[in-house]
Amino acid sequence: xxxxxxxxxxxxxxxxxxxxxxxxxxxxxxxxxxxxxxxxxxxxxxxxxxxxxxxxxxxxxxxxxxxxxxxxxxxxxxxxxxxxxxxxxxxxxxxxxxxxxxxxxxxxxxxxxxxxxxxxxxxxxxxxxxxxxxxxxxxxxxxxxxxxxxxxxxxxxxxxxxxxxxxxxxxxxxxxxxxxxxxxxxxxxxxxxxxxxxxxxxxxxxxxxxxxxxxxxxx
Amino acid sequence: xxxxxxxxxxxxxxxxxxxxxxxxxxxxxxxxxxxxxxxxxxxxxxxxxxxxxxxxxxxxxxxxxxxxxxxxxxxxxxxxxxxxxxxxxxxxxxxxxxxxxxxxxxxxxxxxxxxxxxxxxxxxxxxxxxxxxxxxxxxxxxxxxxxxxxxxxxxxxxxxxxxxxxxxxxxxxxxxxxxxxxxxxxxxxxxxxxxxxxxxxxxxxxxxxxxxxxxxxxxxx
Numbered sequence: 508x509x510x511x512x513x514x515x516x517x518x519x520x521x522x523x524x525x526x527x528x529x530x531x532x533x534x535x536x537x538x539x540x541x542x543x544x545x546x547x548x549x550x551x552x553x554x555x556x557x558x559x560x561x562x563x564x565x566x567x568x569x570x571x572x573x574x575x576x577x578x579x580x581x582x583x584x585x586x587x588x589x590x591x592x593x594x595x596x597x598x599x600x601x602x603x604x605x606x607x608x609x610x611x612x613x614x615x616x617x618x619x620x621x622x623x624x625x626x627x628x629x630x631x632x633x634x635x636x637x638x639x640x641x642x643x644x645x646x647x648x649x650x651x652x653x654x655x656x657x658x659x660x661x662x663x664x665x666x667x668x669x670x671x672x673x674x675x676x677x678x679x680x681x682x683x684x685x686x687x688x689x690x691x692x693x694x695x696x697x698x699x700x701x702x703x704x705x706x707x708x709x710x711x712x713x714x715x716x717x718x719x720x721x722x723x724x725x726x
Numbered sequence: 727x728x729x730x731x732x733x734x735x736x737x738x739x740x741x742x743x744x745x746x747x748x749x750x751x752x753x754x755x756x757x758x759x760x761x762x763x764x765x766x767x768x769x770x771x772x773x774x775x776x777x778x779x780x781x782x783x784x785x786x787x788x789x790x791x792x793x794x795x796x797x798x799x800x801x802x803x804x805x806x807x808x809x810x811x812x813x814x815x816x817x818x819x820x821x822x823x824x825x826x827x828x829x830x831x832x833x834x835x836x837x838x839x840x841x842x843x844x845x846x847x848x849x850x851x852x853x854x855x856x857x858x859x860x861x862x863x864x865x866x867x868x869x870x871x872x873x874x875x876x877x878x879x880x881x882x883x884x885x886x887x888x889x890x891x892x893x894x895x896x897x898x899x900x901x902x903x904x905x906x907x908x909x910x911x912x913x914x915x916x917x918x919x920x921x922x923x924x925x926x927x928x929x930x931x932x933x934x935x936x937x938x939x940x941x942x943x944x945x946x947x
Contacts, residue, residue, distance in 0.1 A: 571918040573879035576893060576910060584906035665787035672886055679789060686797070693798030696790055704785035 514694040515701075518685040522702055525681030528595070529706075532667040532677060536602035537660055543607025545645070548614035553640060562611070569608035575669055577601045582673045598670040606663050613655045617648040650721055657714035661707045668703075678702060727903050732912070739895030740916055746812055746881040746891060751874050753817035754824050761821065762828030776825070783822035788883055791815040796887050812884035820877050827873060831865035832858060864935060871928040875921040882917075892916060 547566060550558040569577070582597040592600065621644055629639030671679035682699040686692045764776040783791075796811040806814065835858050843853040885893045896913040900906045 567922075568914075568918060571875075571921045572914040573882040573893070573917055575882040575885065576914045576917065579893070579897075580907070580910045580914070583900070584910045587905075587907045661785070665785075668787040668789040669883070671789070679787070679793075682790075682793075691801070693794065693801045696794045696798050700786045700790045700794065703787055703790060704782060707785035708781075 511694045514691045515698045521681040521685050525678035528677035529667050533664045535599050536606055537663055539603035540606030540610050544610025544614050547611035551615050552618050566608045566611050574605050594674045598675050609659050613652050617652040621647050653718045735895050739892035743881050743891040747878040750813045750816035751877050754820035757821035758824035761825040765829045766832045780822045788819045808887040808889045812889050823873055827866050827869045831862040834865055835861045867932050
């Protein structure tokens with residue numbers, strides 16, 4: 508135990524360096540993914556046939572293939588067609604697209620769970636279709652989606668560790684770097700695990716606070 | 727290399743991927759059942775142990791678990807080959823998610839049915855076997871399939887430990903053919919075919935075992 512604490516303290520500056528990249532990856536991917544998710548979810552529920560098929564194919568093909576393969580396509584395969592991406596950019600793009608597809612499914616589910624009467628009421632007081640989606644349906648469904656969205660965020664934070672495999676110096680890579688110098692693989696990776704665990708727990712706790720804050724009274 | 731021999735090598739990798747997925751999913755299933763029972767029916771200490779196991783495992787990335795088991799365990803004298811280490815870590819991670827699925831489906835059997843069983847004079851185990859379990863199994867089919875496809879996709883992480891699964895075989899081919907786009911798209915297509923066919927087969931199974939006139943959780947959404 509004392510050895511673990513010593514190793515952890517020694518490796519802590521490296522962990523913090525890595526944490527900056529992990530946070531950058533997770534925050535930018537979840538936000539870009541959110542934009543993708545909302546757009547795809549709306550086009551899957553309210554779009555015409557064409558936009559429905561395009562977004563369905565997008566969601567199904569992303570959700571049917573591993574994140575690692577998607578990342579490798581962006582990082583190793585895109586140079587073949589002349590697009591060179593840095594490890595960080597390739598990771599952010601693939602994580603955003605991946606997370607976007609999952610978020611789209613969650614948001615679509617919550618849009619469909621909103622009572623049909625709401626849409627009818629909005630239309631009957633003279634709102635246009637898009638106005639009622641934007642002002643009536645979307646705010647309610649985004650509040651409803653929060654619990655599963657939190658889940659997705661936690662997933663994403665954990666999956667950022669994959670960026671290590673293309674050479675982004677995030678938490679996992681820093682752990683590998685420290686461990687390959689002091690050979691304390693067990694203690695170092697337990698330390699990495701602990702940091703991820705703490706992040707995910709803070710995230711879940713914070714999100715449940717936010718859920719309580721924005722909950723609509725009487726629903 | 728022509729396309730046929732590329733596909734041959736990739737299918738060899740697919741076999742390993744399937745092995746990884748099936749073995750670790752089965753292992754997780756076996757771990758998850760007692761844990762979920764402990765979470766639902768256990769006394770307070772058992773509830774605390776099973777819940778904290780679930781919370782801790784669900785908070786740690788699979789890749790970190792793999793590295794702890796593969797690189798960390800040798801320092802306390804336990805050595806695994808890459809395949810075993812991958813199966814163990816995939817199984818442990820998935821067991822936490824599966825126990826949550828079972829817990830959810832056990833709890834989603836309406837309380838009134840259990841009371842009805844009691845009022846008929848059934849014992850606790852009788853209620854569990856004849857009322858709760860048959861419905862809970864049906865509730866858990868859809869989320870379990872989803873979990874299986876997640877495990878299947880996560881087997882690609884075994885690449886990091888050097889298991890020659892689909893993605894690793896693909897990378898080997900790329901180092902001789904220099905066709906990363908084609909090969910990785912082929913890999914993606916193989917993963918997609920497996921997950922898609924699993925989903926559609928299970929959907930049929932689910933329909934086959936559905937209780938007529940009974941609102942089903944999977945179909946309500």
